[in-house]
Amino acid sequence: MTHIRKAEMVLEKDYRISEVDPRLYGSFVEHLGRAVYGGIYEPGHQTADKHGFREDVASLVKELQVPIVRYPGGNFVSGYNWEDGVGPKEQRPRRTELAWRTIETNEVGTNEFAQWAKKVGTDVMMAINLGSRGVDAARNFMEYCNHPGGSYYSDLRISHGVKEPHNFKLWCLGNEMDGPWQIGAKTAYEYGRLALESAKVMRGIDPSIELVACGSSGRGMPTFAEWEATVLDLTYDEVDYVSLHTYYGNRDNDTANFLARSLDMDQFIHSVIAICDYAKAKKRSKKDIHLSFDEWNVWFHSNEADRQIEPWSIAPPQLEDIYTLEDALLVGSMLISLLRRADRVKIACLAQLVNVIAPIMTETGGAAWRQTIFYPFMHASVFGRGVVLQPVVKSDKYDSKDFTDVPYLDSIAVLNEEKDELTVFAVNRNLEGGLDFDCHLRGFEDYKIVEHIVLTHDDLKATNTAAQPENVVPRANGNSRLEAGHIKSMLPKASWNVIRLSRNK
Ligand code: AHR
Secondary structure, three states: OOEEEEEEEEEEOOOEEEEEOOOEEEEEEOOOOOOOEOOOEOOOOOOOOOOOOEHHHHHHHHHHHEEEEEEOHHHHHHHHHHHOOOHHHHHHEEEEEEOOOOOEEOOOOOOHHHHHHHOOOEEEEEEEEEOOOOHHHHHHHHHHOOOOOOOOOOOOOOOOOOOOOOOOOOOEEOOOOOOOOOOOOOOOOHHHHHHHHHHHHHHHHHOEEEEOOOOOOOOOOOOOOOHHHHHHHOOOOOOOEEEEEEEEEEOOOHHHHHOOOHHHHHHHHHHHHOOOOOOOOHOOOOOOOOOEEEEEEEOOOOHHHHHOOOOOOOOOOOOOOOOOOHHHHHHHHHHHHHHHOOEEEEEEEEEEOEEEOEEEEEEHHHOEOOOOOOHHHHHHHHHOOOOEEOEEEEEEEEOOOOOOOOEEEEEEEEEEEEOOEEEEEEOOOOOOEEEEEEEEEEEEOOOEEEEEEOOOHHHHHHEEOOOOOOOOOOOOOOEEEEEEEEEEEEEOOOOOEEHHHHHHH
16 A cells, blocks of 8 residues: 655745745743753853853854844743843842742843844844833833933943943733743733833833734633733734744654644634734724744653752753654744744744754753754745745645644745745655655746755654764755646655755846
8 A cells, every 4th residue: 555645736926925024033042941051151161252152052043044032031031130130240149030940140131142142143032021020120121221321221231331222123021921830920901901001111212112912822721812802902002913822742652643733833823813803803903913923842852851850950951852853844834834824923933042942952061963943944044035925735634633634745935036046845744655746836937946955864753962963954855856837746754845946047
């Protein structure tokens, strides 16, 4: 019996979903585990620059071309006093950090992080604490960061050696404020009111900023939907985006079901768009609220190890998921889900960037390497800039434990008109065999195939480690060819594919 499945796709040059906002390829660094200390920052490391930032990590981050990095949390931000992280380092307090039960040394704070962001060529997506703090701290922090000078907090920044304002343009109004685990968790009404009042003072200082209101911390939250509707009802005129967060795992080792989880992400996005449009309709507003999917990834491998961690240690190895090939496939599909709704999802942050559920891993005092999930993210970030085309897909399907009609093919294409390049991203979810892929191109008569990159491995559980950093790596060995305006290929079983075309010059 053959295990080969079939899929067809049509791409027409003029049928478009939207321009991709480059911030779709954002990431996230939280003061958590070894993301900051031992991750981006390690003064004693052999590659450390004069500020203590690891050059080996910085160069891997640059490979990913992340345009924004969310900071400083996450759950951490809901108990964070921004004042602890500025000024002379020797005077900064050590604090008990209640979100992750560690000791925060505050060696790295706002100004250091901004310096690092500049070094790696990214912008900061800053978050304020709406858990343990509120309007006043938001106003003061905004003045410290974005006001040029001549006021108490802007002059304080200048006295800390930072003459020019940071001018952070994108701000999160707190983090996951619906979650009972959150420091200072709130009801939707309490949060909506606080977010609105904080937004007003923040915009009072810098009217050019963009603001993200907290949506639910997951689609499974009992207050999901009602939370978004209430928060948007209260904040609609003052905010620009609502946040979404999701993490998936393969706890019961059912890979076919695991790989279908991006269908849940599609539904989540679809529902939040519907709620935004409901709020718009209710207000007879002309403005659209867009989506900031500012936490997404696979997260489950490290759950058990995290339960064993000694509380009150400094930068312990928390949330250190070691990713497999199958995780990379789901990450690929999640990227495709984001691109599919690029008309409304304008910001997304892979959570996170280094060591903590991250594409980049390090050993403290040792090497840095790329995890499996590094590759689909990098490919999308590097090749997925331009206009997303509206594909018409016909694929063989399967049913899994939680999903029905799961297409074996998950695919999208991005046209870069400046470079005259077309990139097709495709996941073959078939675990038994190849996927016979036929992609009819319309309007691309003068295009040729540049390369067909494949990420796969015989072992779905294969990983990259310090000892074997190149066990799972992409290879330009796909077998795509062009035949009478069709891309024809056999996508290998359980694979991530990047088929790159460019116009004949
Ligand atoms: O990214 C890890 C954690 O997941 C974040 O701190 C929190 O916002 C979410 O629950």
